[in-house]
Every structure is written in structure tokens, then in C-alpha cells.
Amino acid sequence: xxxxxxxxxxxxxxxxxxxxxxxxxxxxxxxxxxxxxxxxxxxxxxxxxxxxxxxxxxxxxxxxxxxxxxxxxxxxxxxxxxxxxxxxxxxxxxxxxxxxxxxxxxxxxxxxxxxxxxxxxxxxxxxxxxxxxxxxxxxxxxxxxxxxxxxxxxxxxxxxxxxxxxxxxxxxxxxxxxxxxxxxxxxxxxxxxxxxxxxxxxxxxxxxxxxxxxxxxxxxxxxxxxxxxxxxxxxxxxxxxxxxxxxxxxxxxxxxxxxxxxxxxxxxxxxxxxxxxxxxxxxxxxxxxxxxxxxxxxxxxxxxxxxxxxxxxxxxxxxxxxxxxxxxxxxxxxxxxxxxxxxxxxxxxx
Amino acid sequence: xxxxxxxxxxxxxxxxxxxxxxxxxxxxxxxxxxxxxxxxxxxxxxxxxxxxxxxxxxxxxxxxxxxxxxxxxxxxxxxxxxxxxxxxxxxxxxxxxxxxxxxxxxxxxxxxxxxxxxxxxxxxxxxxxxxxxxxxxxxxxxxxxxxxxxxxxxxxxxxxxxxxxxxxxxxxxxxxxxxxxxxxxxxxxxxxxxxxxxxxxxxxxxxxxxxxxxxxxxxxxxxxxxxxxxxxxxxxxxxxxxxxxxxxxxxxxxxxxxxxxxxxxxxxxxxxxxxxxxxxxxxxxxxxxxxxxxxxxxxxxxxxxxxxxxxxxxxxxxxxxxxxxxxxxxxxxxxxxxxxxxxxxxxxxxxxxxxxxxxxxxxxxxxxxxxxxxxxxxxxxxxxxxxxxxxxxxxxxxxxxxxxxxxxxx
Ligand code: SF4
Ligand code: SF4
Numbered sequence: 079x080x081x082x083x084x085x086x087x088x089x090x091x092x093x094x095x096x097x098x099x100x101x102x103x104x105x106x107x108x109x110x111x112x113x114x115x116x117x118x119x120x121x122x123x124x125x126x127x128x129x130x131x132x133x134x135x136x137x138x139x140x141x142x143x144x145x146x147x148x149x150x151x152x153x154x155x156x157x158x159x160x161x162x163x164x165x166x167x168x169x170x171x172x173x174x175x176x177x178x179x180x181x182x183x184x185x186x187x188x189x190x191x192x193x194x195x196x197x198x199x200x201x202x203x204x205x206x207x208x209x210x211x212x213x214x215x216x217x218x219x220x221x222x223x224x225x226x227x228x229x230x231x232x233x234x235x236x237x238x239x240x241x242x243x244x245x246x247x248x249x250x251x252x253x254x255x256x257x258x259x260x261x262x263x264x265x266x267x268x269x270x271x272x273x274x275x276x277x278x279x280x281x282x283x284x285x286x287x288x289x290x291x292x293x294x295x296x297x298x299x300x301x302x303x304x305x306x307x308x309x310x311x312x313x314x315x316x317x318x319x320x321x322x323x324x325x326x327x328x329x330x331x332x333x334x335x336x337x338x339x340x341x342x343x344x345x346x347x348x349x350x351x352x353x354x355x356x357x358x359x360x361x362x363x364x365x366x367x368x369x370x371x372x373x374x375x376x377x378x379x380x381x382x383x384x385x386x387x388x389x390x391x392x393x394x395x396x397x398x399x400x401x402x403x404x405x406x407x408x409x410x411x412x413x414x415x416x417x418x419x420x421x422x423x424x425x426x427x428x
Numbered sequence: 429x430x431x432x433x434x435x436x437x438x439x440x441x442x443x444x445x446x447x448x449x450x451x452x453x454x455x456x457x458x459x460x461x462x463x464x465x466x467x468x469x470x471x472x473x474x475x476x477x478x479x480x481x482x483x484x485x486x487x488x489x490x491x492x493x494x495x496x497x498x499x500x501x502x503x504x505x506x507x508x509x510x511x512x513x514x515x516x517x518x519x520x521x522x523x524x525x526x527x528x529x530x531x532x533x534x535x536x537x538x539x540x541x542x543x544x545x546x547x548x549x550x551x552x553x554x555x556x557x558x559x560x561x562x563x564x565x566x567x568x569x570x571x572x573x574x575x576x577x578x579x580x581x582x583x584x585x586x587x588x589x590x591x592x593x594x595x596x597x598x599x600x601x602x603x604x605x606x607x608x609x610x611x612x613x614x615x616x617x618x619x620x621x622x623x624x625x626x627x628x629x630x631x632x633x634x635x636x637x638x639x640x641x642x643x644x645x646x647x648x649x650x651x652x653x654x655x656x657x658x659x660x661x662x663x664x665x666x667x668x669x670x671x672x673x674x675x676x677x678x679x680x681x682x683x684x685x686x687x688x689x690x691x692x693x694x695x696x697x698x699x700x701x702x703x704x705x706x707x708x709x710x711x712x713x714x715x716x717x718x719x720x721x722x723x724x725x726x727x728x729x730x731x732x733x734x735x736x737x738x739x740x741x742x743x744x745x746x747x748x749x750x751x752x753x754x755x756x757x758x759x760x761x762x763x764x765x766x767x768x769x770x771x772x773x774x775x776x777x778x779x780x781x782x783x784x785x786x787x788x789x790x791x792x793x794x795x796x797x798x799x800x801x802x803x804x805x806x807x808x809x810x811x812x813x814x815x816x817x818x819x820x821x822x823x824x825x826x827x828x829x830x831x832x833x834x835x836x837x838x
């Protein structure tokens with residue numbers, strides 16, 4: 079059942095050629111210019127309005143079936159040590175909203191679900207969304223800056239596992255471990271991280287999604303308000319994760335969403351099986367997130383209608399001309415090579 | 429990347445952060461020659477700090493049998509191999525130990541310099557299996573000769589020795605530089621390196637990059653934990669010493685009396701402020717008799733070892749650098765002053781900040797390596813932070829002979 083309006087559905091069809099152009103452009107940028115992160119910039123994700131409830135505990139819910147999907151390519155994190163990630167090369171993103179809440183869904187393929195961290199070498203799968211914390215700001219996608227902080231929602235497979243199956247300790251992994259006695263076993267002091275309130279050390283979680291704020295590298299901090307709900311479920315090689323939160327920010331420093339306007343969202347995915355954690359992750363830059371059709375002001379039409387055939391108001395037409403120029407310039411040698419090759423081919427046939 | 433001065437190597441070295449030094453540095457000397465591997469230190473640490481769930485395989489203090497043992501297994505060989513792979517054939521020592529490079533001139537790369545782009549240091553994450561057998565190969569010797577041949581100095585052909593290991597509270601900690609969250613810090617007052625348990629998110633980059641493998645992951649708290657140098661004791665907040673800074677648990681319990689721990693004063697460039705009456709400074713910088721373990725790693729570790737004098741030098745040179753020959757010689761034929769200072773090991777719980785030797789009579793002349801060595805019954809007096817005397821011992825230990833009528837009595 080499609081819960082969004084016919085107009086939106088039409089819009090998503092009309093976007094076909096535009097999306098193709100975006101993919102081609104991105105491909106050229108990567109292949110010819112080697113500018114991988116730019117790819118994700120060219121995509122706009124529009125959240126579709128829904129009247130049906132979106133279950134935060136069911137990422138595979140049918141409510142997502144017809145939601146406009148965008149494929150966002152991911153790249154290795156090689157901006158700040160420790161470099162790493164890059165195993166997950168793309169994520170499919172979808173967004174819905176209603177009068178109260180916004181929902182985002184991420185989907186990526188991962189041959190194995192890793193949801194335990196109870197061994198030195200065990201790391202958890204995870205995925206995160208990042209938004210500007212100040213409405214209208216354009217923070218660096220590298221976890222924001224002091225002036226332009228970001229709000230991050232991180233879903234963790236291990237927290238999902240904690241919620242679904244209970245907190246896995248080292249004893250869960252090694253049930254035959256033996257100790258004569260654990261003195262003062264009930265004294266929280268002897269779990270210092272838990273004692274000082276480290277959210278990572280807590281045994282129970284209200285949500286598998288942690289709400290975080292950051293103002294640059296190394297500043298990631300759990301937010302005082304934990305109001306992001308969500309869940310993730312792995313099925314046959316694919317993770318699906320859903321995030322949900324009230325449109326309105328509960329406090330300053332947290333992302334807000336206004337129907338009819340845009341914000342930005344960036345993505346990261348961690349593959350625990352590859353040792354991903356922290357900066358070792360597959361990342362995408364900010365893309366535009368429209369909360370429903372954006373009403374004003376309409377972006378300029380591209381003058382050449384052979385490039386993009388999309389209706390006015392479709393923000394995907396906002397492809398900067400400089401990018402197009404660069405792409406065309408980059409394509410020239412390729413074209414020349416193709417022409418040369420075809421001529422050579424004809425020559426040899428002769 | 430910034431550059432710092434590593435006095436152990438006598439040269440500048442790349443490091444993530446700019447030059448900075450604590451006012452004082454936690455330093456310890458372990459006399460390998462005297463260790464009996466009783467593991468009292470290990471158990472003292474465990475029963476003080478790591479007795480809870482998720483810490484079963486966590487031994488902040490461990491004593492392993494070299495050359496085969498290791499906790500985690502092969503930690504040393506693996507890190508040496510990483511250096512070698514990054515810089516094949518380049519990990520060489522040259523030049524005689526001198527004032528500038530006290531352990532010899534290291535021509536290779538430190539773990540920081542060998543790191544690939546995007547990493548702070550070379551390193552690896554040991555597996556649970558490698559952590560799981562802390563005393564594997566206990567007492568297993570290298571047996572080059574039939575045991576019936578016996579052994580004799582200067583190098584035993586059948587040999588092993590015990591290596592006592594705690595966190596080195598390094599001057600340039602690899603764990604600290606590895607942490608992307610800056611959750612690890614080095615205290616300005618005593619150079620003790622701590623993981624902030626509120627900020628740690630269990631990424632284990634510190635576990636990966638500490639070359640000594642002394643940062644460990646605790647699955648039940650999902651954070652990394654490490655030796656905290658019994659900092660409440662070092663601060664003097666334990667009532668036993670009435671406010672005086674106090675040695676850590678592992679030092680204070682050692683029945684082999686192999687351990688001496690204290691604090692040395694550090695200059696802003698990381699070098700040690702001259703203090704020949706500080707027993708640690710004296711044995712490390714003046715003699716020098718105690719050596720840092722794998723100084724070539726570049727972290728400038730602060731646990732120093734008096735090398736075992738029976739072990740083939742080639743093995744020791746790999747561990748301590750070419751200066752090890754001089755250190756063994758200094759221990760074999762200790763100077764009059766060193767004979768006195770060596771008595772200060774494990775005789776008081778108070779940290780000894782300075783010492784004084786009161787000369788006594790010559791009591792013996794023994795033969796060491798074909799040459800006579802005079803022994804004097806000097807008295808060494810140790811002073812605490814407040815300048816108060818905390819201990820007084822003689823070179824010759826007092827002996828008591830039980831009178832004949834009390835034989836077989838209690
Ligand atoms: S307590 Fe002392 S003698 Fe015993 S194992 Fe530890 S360092 Fe060696
Ligand atoms: S020994 Fe390892 S854990 Fe300890 S300070 Fe040095 S690098 Fe850090």
C-alpha cells in the first residue's frame with residue numbers, strides 16, 4: 079500500500095532520467111577524477127508524507143515498500159586517522175514523515191551479521207545518520223566543527239542484540255570460564271565505566287539507537303536526551319535499519335525537521351566483521367534531505383533541457399554547472415579515446 | 429605530525445602530539461636476576477584491581493618466562509615483525525652507548541615512524557586465545573646443550589628467565605596516541621597513563637597500538653582498561669604511609685625484592701632532571717645498570733630492567749639494545765654506591781625520593797670474573813617526599829644464629 083500522494087509518486091517517476099544522470103555523473107567523477115565523496119552530494123532524498131503508522135520496531139515493514147529510495151555510495155574513511163572502512167560500498171536510504179515524526183531507513187548488504195562485542199576481536203555492525211545540529215547550517219561532514227556541530231543517530235547491532243536477546247558478556251561467549259569467586263560482584267564500583275555512567279557500559283537500553291552530538295573529530299558525546307527510536311534486522315545478507323524521532327528537536331543542539339523544507343543528512347556504516355569501529359567506517363558526505371516537497375524558493379532551471387528532464391521544483395536539478403563542466407571536460411578525453419578506438423577498429427576490419 | 433625528543437633514543441621522533449612532559453614521572457626498576465616467578469605481584473594486582481567479571485584474562489601485572497612465554501602470546505615477536513615488515517632490514521643498532529644515545533644508536537624506525545598513512549603506530553589486536561594463557565611455557569628453557577653438561581657464566585647454554593611486565597606509563601604512550609577520542613591521558617603530576625572510563629567507547633585502538641600489549645579490553649564493560657599504577661597509593665592517599673607517596677601493590681608485595689618504584693623529576697623536553705641521589709635516577713642514568721625494554725619501539729617506557737646476567741647477549745641486545753653489555757657488567761661488579769642502592773629494593777612501602785650512603789667497614793672481598801670485588805657494609809638511608817627518613821638498611825644483611833640450646837624449638 080502506498081501511503082504517499084500521487085503527485086509524489088509521479089515526481090519519483092519523473093526523476094528517473096535525473097537519477098540516471100546523477101549516477102552517470104557520479105560514476106565519471108569517481109572513475110575519471112577520483113573524487114569519490116562527491117558522489118553522495120549529488121543525491122537528494124525526499125521524505126514522503128505517510129498517513130500509515132511507521133513501526134520503529136520493524137525495519138522490514140511494508141510501509142517502506144514504495145518509499146522513494148536513493149542509493150548512496152559509501153567510501154573508505156581516509157580523512158583522519160585511523161583510516162579504515164570501505165567494505166560496504168553503498169547504502170539504500172528511504173525517508174518518511176507524518177505530522178509528528180520523521181523516519182529514515184537504511185539498507186545495505188552484509189554477508190554476516192556481527193552483533194557481539196564480547197571478545198577482544200569482536201566488533202559490532204552499526205549505521206549512523208548525521209544532521210546539522212543548527213538549522214540551516216552546513217557543517218563539515220567530518221563530524222561537524224565547533225561552530226557548526228552535528229547531531230548523530232547511531233544504531234548498533236550490539237544494542238539491538240542486547241535488547242532482543244540480553245546483554246552478552248564474556249561468559250556468554252565462554253560459558254566454561256571458571257573463577258573461584260567474584261568478590262563484591264554486586265558492587266557497581268567494580269565496573270568503573272558503568273559506574274561513571276558510560277552509556278556503552280550500560281546493561282539495558284531504551285533504544286538500539288544512540289543519540290549523539292559532535293563538534294569535530296574526537297568529540298562524539300552521547301546526548302542528554304535520548305529520543306531516537308529504531309531497530310535493525312538482518313535478513314539473508316541484508317541489514318535494514320529504521321530510525322524515528324519527533325520532527326521537532328527536543329533541545330538546542332539536536333537536528334530539527336520542518337515539512338516543506340530541506341536539511342542535510344550524511345551516512346556511515348560499520349562492518350564489525352572487518353574490524354570497523356570509530357573512524358574505520360564506510361562514509362558518505364551530506365546529501366540534501368527534503369521533508370516532503372520543498373515549497374520555496376524554487377531552484378533555477380537548468381538552461382539546457384537535454385541535460386536534465388525534471389519538473390521545476392525538483393531539487394535534483396540543482397546540479398552545479400561547474401560540476402557539469404568538469405564532467406564534460408573529463409568526458410572529452412574518454413570520448414576521444416572511444417572515437418579513436420572505433421576508428422582503429424574500423425581500420426583493422428578493412 | 430609533531431616531533432618530540434626521545435632521550436632513550438637520543439633523537440627526535442614523530443608523535444601525534446607536541447612535546448609535553450609531566451613534572452614527575454612514575455618509574456620502576458625490576459631486577460630480573462632476582463625474580464623467582466612466585467607471581468605474588470600478579471596476584472596482588474589481580475586481587476586489587478581485576479577480580480571482576482570480564483577481567484578473567486586481564487593481568488595488568490604478569491610475569492612470563494622468556495624466551496618462549498608471553499602474555500599475550502608472542503606480543504614482542506609480533507611487534508618486532510611489524511617493524512621489520514614496514515622497514516625490511518632497517519631495524520639496526522649501531523654506535524656505542526653514549527650520553528646522547530644511552531642505549532646505542534638506533535637506525536631503524538619506531539612504531540610511530542613505521543606506521544602507514546592514516547595510522548598512529550604499527551600494531552595488532554591480539555586474539556582471545558593469545559590472552560588466554562598468561563603463563564604459557566612457564567620455566568621452559570632453551571636447551572642448546574645436554575643438561576648434564578651444566579651451565580656456567582657468562583652465558584648459559586641452557587637458559588630461560590622471567591620477565592615482569594606492567595604498563596610502562598610511557599613518556600610517549602602509543603595507547604594515548606591511538607585513541608581517536610582522546611580518552612587516554614597522561615597525568616601532569618606523575619606521568620601515570622589512564623583511560624577515562626567515561627569517554628572510552630571500546631574501540632580498542634589502544635589495545636591494538638600499545639606495543640607492550642598493556643591496554644586490555646573488558647567485554648563486560650565494553651571498554652578498555654589498563655594498569656592505573658595504583659595511583660591512589662602513589663598520590664599518598666593510602667592511610668598506611670600517613671600521606672606519603674607509596675609504592676604500587678605489585679612492588680610492595682614482591683618477596684624476591686626485585687622491585688623499586690618511585691618518581692623522577694622531568695624537564696620540559698622530556699629528559700630527566702639530574703638527581704643522582706634519587707635511587708631510580710642513580711641506577712638508570714648514573715650507572716647505568718637498568719635498561720628500558722625495547723626502547724626502539726619509541727614510546728620511551730618507564731619500567732627499567734636489570735638484565736639477567738646469564739642470558740645470551742644477543743637475545744638481550746634485541747630486548748634492551750647494545751647498551752645491555754655494560755648494564756650486565758655494572759650489575760656483575762656493582763660499584764660501592766650501587767651495592768648500597770640495590771639494598772633499597774622492596775624494603776619500604778613509602779616511595780624513596782632520595783638516598784644517602786653512610787660508609788661502613790669493608791667486610792669481604794669476593795672473586796667476580798677472576799677479579800676481586802670489595803664489599804663494604806655501608807648503610808643506605810632512604811628519604812620520603814617530605815625529606816623524612818623512611819628506611820635504613822645495611823649492605824650486609826643482619827644474620828642471626830640460633831643458640832644451640834634452642835635448636836628444634838620455635
Ligand atoms: S612478586 Fe617479585 S619475585 Fe614474585 S614474580 Fe613478582 S616480581 Fe618476581
Ligand atoms: S605500556 Fe602500553 S598501555 Fe602502558 S602507557 Fe605505554 S603504550 Fe600505553
